[in-house]
C-alpha cells in the first residue's frame with residue numbers, strides 16, 4: 126500500500142481570511158459528500174476552512190472546472206475568493222503558466238487575468254435583479270431595491286444574483302448586526318435557496334466597508350462575491366463610483382464593471398500550507414462528533 130492509498134493531499138489557501146481547501150477530484154475519487162465537506166472544514170475535527178474547491182479533470186488549455194462547497198456541505202454556484210484561489214492554485218501547482226485563462230464553476234465560465242503585482246482579476250458575470258434568478262418566493266417583491274421585514278424592523282436592501290444570491294443591507298444598524306441578523310436574513314423565507322448577506326458599514330466616494338454573512342458558512346472575514354454584490358448595488362444607487370475598493374474584516378478587493386455591466390473583482394490569494402489527511406478518517410466512519 127502506498128502513501129497515496131492511505132492519505133489525501135490538500136492545500137490550504139486564504140484570500141483575506143476567507144479560507145479554502147483545494148483538493149483534486151481524481152485523488153479523492155469523485156465528488157465530495159456533504160458529510161465529508163463538513164468534516165474537512167471543521168476546525169476541530171478536520172482541517173478547517175470556510176469552504177472547499179475541488180478541481181475536476183480539464184483539457185490542458187482549460188477551461189479548468191472546479192466544484193465549490195460551503196463549510197456546511199452545500200454546493201455553491203460561484204465564489205469570488207474561491208475562483209481567485211483556484212486560479213492561483215492552478216499556477217502554483219504548474220497546471221498552467223499562462224497569465225490569462227478560463228475557469229469554470231456551476232454559474233458559468235469566468236476569465237482570469239494575472240497582474241504584475243501578483244494580484245489577479247476574475248470575471249464574475251452580470252448582476253441580475255430577476256426574482257427567479259435570485260430565488261425570491263414572494264411574487265409581490267421585485268429583485269433590486271426593496272424593504273425586507275426582519276426582527277430589527279424593515280430593512281433597506283438590494284437583492285441580486287451573481288450566479289448566487291445576495292442581499293445587500295444599506296440600513297443603519299448597530300456594529301454587531303452581522304451576528305444578530307446574518308443568519309436570520311440568510312435563511313429568510315423570502316429566499317428559496319437562501320442568500321449571502323452583506324451589511325454596508327461605511328461608504329466613501331470610491332470605497333465601501335462591509336461585514337459578510339455567507340450562506341452555508343456564516344460570518345467570514347471576506348468574500349469576493351459579496352464585495353461584488355455590495356459594490357454593484359451601491360453603484361446602482363449612485364452612492365459610489367467605479368472602481369470600488371471594498372473593505373472587509375480580513376482584507377479588500379477592487380470591483381469594477383467592464384463593458385458597462387460585466388462585474389470584475391481584483392485581489393490576491395495565498396497558499397498557507399500543504400498537507401495530507403488520513404483517507405480512512407476523511408472518507409470513512411471515524412467522523413463522530415463533527416458538525
Ligand SMILES: N[C@@H](CCC[C@H](N)C(=O)O)C(=O)O
Nearest residue numbers: 204205206289339348349350
Ligand atoms: N466566499 C465566497 C462566497 C461563497 C459563496 C456563498 N457562500 C454561497 O453559498 O453562495 C466568495 O469569496 O465569493
